[in-house]
Amino acid sequence: MNNKAVILGNNYYLGLSTIRCLGKYGIHTVAVDYSEENRYAAESKYVSEKLIVPHYQNETKEFIDALIDYAKSQDVKPVLIPCHDSYVEAIDAYLDEIREYYLIPQTEQGLYTTVMDKGKLHQLAEEKGMKVPETLTIDTENFHEKVESIIKFPCLVKPVDSPNFVKKFRRKLFKVHSMEELEEKIELAKNADLEVIIQRIIPGFDDHMYTFDAYLNQDAKVTHWTTCRKLRQYPINFGASVYTVQKHVPELYELGANFLEAIKFKGFAEIEFKKDAETGDYYLIEINARITNLNSLLYKVGLNFPYITYMELTGQPLEPKAVNHNTNTAFWYFYEDMLAVKDYIKTGQLSAMTVLKSLFRPKAYAIWDWNDPKPAFSFAANLFGKVFHKVTKR
Structure with a gap:
């Protein structure tokens, strides 16, 4: 295994799990970041090499040039694995x-970039016969009437x-309850020079969210x-998965595989679906x-996608x-799940007993690993530092 694996983004547990998935097989892993700050995944014992490069957004061309310069110094082509959407966008460009x-x-x-763009993805999905939530752009004719109806x-x-x-906003979206609130959030996005779409909420609690996780080979x-x-x-x-x-x-395989193969996707992809609580239909x-x-979690149940x-x-x-x-195996991001549980209970969406009962199953942890504990200690130290700084500023 002479090809090195270059992993982009190590200040989050996606990069950490990727490093572990490859390092356990003796593959030379290169942890690449633009900063040393909060780089806890790079503390893994499975990291073979660390590299700092220019920022992927602020200095995109310089970032690409640095990656290319690194690859030129190698005997064989490295495998490149981005672990954040912004890295994917830069690589795709x-x-x-x-x-x-x-x-x-x-x-x-x-x-x-097309599948990451919500508007383009939904258009593509509709062309391929996939159900997607009803969506409007802000320049839609008779916009206000269509929002209401x-x-x-x-x-x-x-x-x-x-x-x-x-x-910009430290959240994935805005949920709005009135036309006034809608206009306010649209204006916020405009001021930030960000394009948004307006979408119907598919009925159903958070446990109506599903994923289809797959790898497609070079024949798509x-x-x-x-x-x-x-x-x-x-x-x-x-939000993002915490438990x-x-x-x-089986239905998700039929929907997901057919769609990804139809658009000739290659590599790993995860499609998120929501099951309509009223009709039972799955929406992309x-x-x-x-x-x-x-x-x-995928690694623990037998699918090591970085290694694949x-x-x-x-x-x-x-x-x-x-x-x-x-398999009854669960992914668990303990820190953010505790924040989520507090909010679920506070809003009456879950009871403490329901949460407690859910925990009695085998788990795949986001950060903790008995055989590789240093990243968890580094993460805890970073978190403690942030809390201490916040408290002492008051």
């Missing part, structure tokens, strides 16, 4: 250029460009897959075109595999 120096699953420049309140104001929206065929069901997310109702269980849902919500929050990616790209493809049974 220069995909044809960077593919000369790195092994990357996707071959069609622009496809990553089609979308209805409460509804969602969602970004087209999620990474920059989250960076699904070779590895499973499905999962969210139980809790943070922020509650419209999710692997659960086999979004696609994550990079390693996701659930990576440690690495092996195919280096000419050693693994045998196809599907986890098409229930």
